[in-house]
Amino acid sequence: MESVDKIINATVYHKCLTRFWEDLKNKNTITESRDRRNIIYRYCFVNIVREATTLSLAAIGKILNKNHATIIHALKVHESNYKYDHDYRIIYEQMKITLEDLFLNNGFGNELINEDMTRFEKHDRLLALSRRLRNKIIEIERLKSTYKMSMITVKGIQVENQNLNEENYRLKMKIKKLEQKNG
Numbered sequence: 337m338e339s340v341d342k343i344i345n346a347t348v349y350h351k352c353l354t355r356f357w358e359d360l361k362n363k364n365t366i367t368e369s370r371d372r373r374n375i376i377y378r379y380c381f382v383n384i385v386r387e388a389t390t391l392s393l394a395a396i397g398k399i400l401n402k403n404h405a406t407i408i409h410a411l412k413v414h415e416s417n418y419k420y421d422h423d424y425r426i427i428y429e430q431m432k433i434t435l436e437d438l439f440l441n442n443g444f445g446n447e448l449i450n451e452d453m454t455r456f457e458k459h460d461r462l463l464a465l466s467r468r469l470r471n472k473i474i475e476i477e478r479l480k481s482t483y484k485m486s487m488i489t490v491k492g493i494q495v496e497n498q499n500l501n502e503e504n505y506r507l508k509m510k511i512k513k514l515e516q517k518n519g
Contacts, residue, residue, distance in 0.1 A: 349389050354399050356438055357381060360431075368401070378402070379417060380428040382410040384435050433468070440465065 360366065366377050378400055385396050386407075393404040400406075417424040453461065 349391055350395060350399065352438065353385060353389075353391075356435065357399050373423075376417075376421070376424050376427050377431075378406075379410040379414065380424065380431050382407050383414045383428070384432050386411060388435065388439060436465070437468070437472075440469065 360377065360381070364377060366374050368374070381400070382396055385391060385399075386393075393407045397404050397407045418428060
């Protein structure tokens with residue numbers, strides 16, 4: 337039974353991550369070239385996916401259309417890239433948050449807590465996830481209230497426009513009456 341669950345999870349991860357990577361490529365115009373900017377995105381993606389999932393190196397490589405050796409290299413150079421490359425670190429942190437949100441939104445929250453973590457690391461990770469979820473709820477509530485306010489404003493503008501149209505009509509009628517008297 338456990339192996340069936342692993343296969344299903346791997347398939348769902350793969351589809352979800354493939355869609356995420358394609359969207360990221362389109363949004364940030366990431367190409368297959370060896371340009372440093374493209375490599376940074378690929379290497380960040382590899383490391384985050386490897387940390388957060390149980391996908392094999394070959395499966396991660398398949399998402400990126402790269403072989404497992406490229407994935408191994410990305411894993412090897414991660415620490416030095418993270419330590420010395422400011423751009424890498426920024427992209428990595430942003431992508432990590434986005435991917436963790438993706439996992440949480442798709443019901444993969446358990447996968448963000450590894451069995452290898454100490455009790456304190458698990459506690460810290462759960463607190464961070466809890467904070468992010470709470471912030472998302474606050475953001476959604478704020479968007480709801482903003483939406484309600486914008487609807488009220490839109491209705492107010494519609495009423496105001498209706499009043500202006502009525503005023504316009506009355507003025508036009510007065511002008512016609514004056515023209516008829518003078519005409």
